[in-house]
Amino acid sequence: MAHFDPNAKPFSHKWLNERLGVDTLKRVLSTEYWIPKNINFLWAMGMVLAATFGVLLISGIFLLMYYVPTTKEAFDSVNYTIMSQVGYGWLWRHVHAVAASVVFLIIYIHMLTGIYYGSYKRGRELIWISGMLLFVAFSAEAFSGYMLPWGQMSYWAGMVITNLFSLGSLNLNGLVEWIRGDYVPGQAFLGRFFMLHVVLIPLFIIGLIVLHFGTLRLPHVNNQDGEEFDFEAEAEKWKAGKKKEAKVIPFNPVFLSKDVFVMGIYFIFFFYLVFYHFEFAMDPVNFDPANGLKTPPHIYPEWYFLWSYEILRPFSKNIGLIAFGFAQVIFFLLPFLDRSPNVAPANRRGIFKIWFWLLVVDMVGLTILGKLPPVGTWTIVGTVFADIFIALWIALPFVTKMEKPIGGK
Amino acid sequence: MSDRRDFMGMALGGFAGLGALGALYAAKRTWDPLPSVKAGGFTTLDLSNVPENTLVVEKWRGKPVLIIKVPKNAKPNSAPNGHNENAYDDKRLVTVGGHKYMIVIGLCTHLGCIPDYFPEKNKFICPCHGGQFNAAGEVLKAPPPSPLVIPPFKITGTKVVLGEEGPEYKKLLAAGVVS
Numbered sequence: 001m002a003h004f005d006p007n008a009k010p011f012s013h014k015w016l017n018e019r020l021g022v023d024t025l026k027r028v029l030s031t032e033y034w035i036p037k038n039i040n041f042l043w044a045m046g047m048v049l050a051a052t053f054g055v056l057l058i059s060g061i062f063l064l065m066y067y068v069p070t071t072k073e074a075f076d077s078v079n080y081t082i083m084s085q086v087g088y089g090w091l092w093r094h095v096h097a098v099a100a101s102v103v104f105l106i107i108y109i110h111m112l113t114g115i116y117y118g119s120y121k122r123g124r125e126l127i128w129i130s131g132m133l134l135f136v137a138f139s140a141e142a143f144s145g146y147m148l149p150w151g152q153m154s155y156w157a158g159m160v161i162t163n164l165f166s167l168g169s170l171n172l173n174g175l176v177e178w179i180r181g182d183y184v185p186g187q188a189f190l191g192r193f194f195m196l197h198v199v200l201i202p203l204f205i206i207g208l209i210v211l212h213f214g215t216l217r218l219p220h221v222n223n224q225d226g227e228e229f230d231f232e233a234e235a236e237k238w239k240a241g242k243k244k245e246a247k248v249i250p251f252n253p254v255f256l257s258k259d260v261f262v263m264g265i266y267f268i269f270f271f272y273l274v275f276y277h278f279e280f281a282m283d284p285v286n287f288d289p290a291n292g293l294k295t296p297p298h299i300y301p302e303w304y305f306l307w308s309y310e311i312l313r314p315f316s317k318n319i320g321l322i323a324f325g326f327a328q329v330i331f332f333l334l335p336f337l338d339r340s341p342n343v344a345p346a347n348r349r350g351i352f353k354i355w356f357w358l359l360v361v362d363m364v365g366l367t368i369l370g371k372l373p374p375v376g377t378w379t380i381v382g383t384v385f386a387d388i389f390i391a392l393w394i395a396l397p398f399v400t401k402m403e404k405p406i407g408g409k
Numbered sequence: 410m411s412d413r414r415d416f417m418g419m420a421l422g423g424f425a426g427l428g429a430l431g432a433l434y435a436a437k438r439t440w441d442p443l444p445s446v447k448a449g450g451f452t453t454l455d456l457s458n459v460p461e462n463t464l465v466v467e468k469w470r471g472k473p474v475l476i477i478k479v480p481k482n483a484k485p486n487s488a489p490n491g492h493n494e495n496a497y498d499d500k501r502l503v504t505v506g507g508h509k510y511m512i513v514i515g516l517c518t519h520l521g522c523i524p525d526y527f528p529e530k531n532k533f534i535c536p537c538h539g540g541q542f543n544a545a546g547e548v549l550k551a552p553p554p555s556p557l558v559i560p561p562f563k564i565t566g567t568k569v570v571l572g573e574e575g576p577e578y579k580k581l582l583a584a585g586v587v588s
Contacts, residue, residue, distance in 0.1 A: 188442065
């Protein structure tokens with residue numbers, strides 16, 4: 001039964017508590033949201049990602065004030081107005097470009113941590129799936145943002161990627177022209193990708209982040225040993241003052257202080273890149289204005305898309321597309337392809353340990369190969385690495401089916 | 410009571426569903442190419458001054474159109490897929506004013522990059538994924554799945570109008586050379 005104290009001062013703690021339930025909110029979302037003690041710095045990547053998304057949002061808002069989404073003015077509004085006229089415009093651009101690149105590095109670390117520790121099983125399937133949806137949304141956000149400076153790489157990446165939707169021999173050119181709103185990327189194309197980049201996809205991302213946090217609340221985060229324990233019982237120990245015995249700590253302030261420490265280290269690295277090595281996130285080819293009559297000598301995506309690009313490249317058109325499609329969706333199925341009941345770090349899971357490290361080496365290899373020109377021996381090596389990627393995923397259910405249960409389960 | 414509540418829910422849901430379908434169609438049409446884009450689709454080229462075995466690049470519907478006045482001997486220096494025939498004899502070539510020309514859309518049929526022409530080798534090589542074509546636009550090396558596309562054209566004297574389907578184009582169409 002609601003009760004409102006007529007003497008409570010407006011906006012005092014009591015006043016807010018009666019109207020908003022701030023104490024309950026704080027308890028459920030932070031001070032009694034329990035995190036296992038047995039974790040390491042890799043568990044801080046989620047908050048690092050959230051902070052990086054915040055940095056992208058803020059720097060993006062400042063860029064948005066001077067960017068002009070027309071094919072005639074876009075290039076100059078970025079490279080002249082923002083870079084040399086707007087006070088500190090260069091700062092927002094370099095922060096935005098570096099954050100867009102580094103966010104994928106952290107996403108990959110976050111994903112590989114999840115795979116290594118089996119954090120996608122036993123009630124945590126939706127965490128994995130919502131995370132993969134976020135990966136797709138971030139990829140779309142990165143691609144649409146890459147179109148905006150309207151340089152040579154913007155134009156030709158737009159051309160190549162939208163051509164994928166003709167779906168090989170199905171020749172759906174009408175669909176491609178519909179996506180572009182023109183026969184080639186032009187004003188209609190730039191306008192709609194601008195809209196996607198600044199409104200629609202960010203809205204999806206924010207919604208998905210909320211969902212991702214939501215999926216985490218009931219199953220709780222995994223720990224370094226994949227140990228399953230009673231969070232409520234452990235929480236009681238903590239609340240009774242037996243902090244040493246309890247296997248859990250509250251999210252706020254205890255775990256958050258660890259997150260803040262890792263974030264501190266991360267942001268030193270981040271701003272080092274922003275101020276001294278921003279050029280790695282700024283492809284020189286994109287400093288030429290878009291020209292539909294001249295292909296750059298070698299078209300390649302940003303580093304974070306190279307592995308999937310390399311899976312597309314070495315094959316003939318249709319097989320390449322099928323392989324590419326496979327690479328895009330297969331990670332979603334991970335919780336169902338892993339047939340082993342074990343939730344444990346990969347190094348205790350026998351043959352899965354080999355599978356995990358092969359996957360890492362293969363994806364790093366594909367990334368390196370994706371940057372090399374598609375000639376001679378590299379084409380053959382690329383085919384081998386792409387074949388290994390597909391073979392690894394086909395082998396996963398069999399490899400994990402044979403795995404012995406850990407701890408006599 | 411619950412029947413009337415259900416009815417209200419279903420009535421609102423039904424109309425909202427209809428509205429959503431309409432909005433979806435409107436959204437689809439909003440993304441269609443504008444009439445101005447569709448209308449500006451014709452380009453006239455004069456081929457009388459095109460030099461032999463030299464690539465000429467023109468623009469049609471924002472896409473590059475590649476033109477080569479094909480020499481009598483246009484045999485590619487090599488063909489990884491074995492099709493090293495003389496491109497001069499290819500039925501895809503268009504005869505204008507007594508000379509044979511290759512007229513194609515200059516976008517690789519793999520993923521749309523512009524292939525580079527090497528006159529001394531009599532072939533195109535795509536910089537993106539290494540596909541190769543001869544001087545008539547036929548594939549010499551994958552990944553491109555099909556020859557370079559011939560745009561609709563109409564011949565009038567030494568001029569060619571791109572975007573219009575003339576009798577020569579329809580002949581190629583009937584022969585299954587263009588798709």
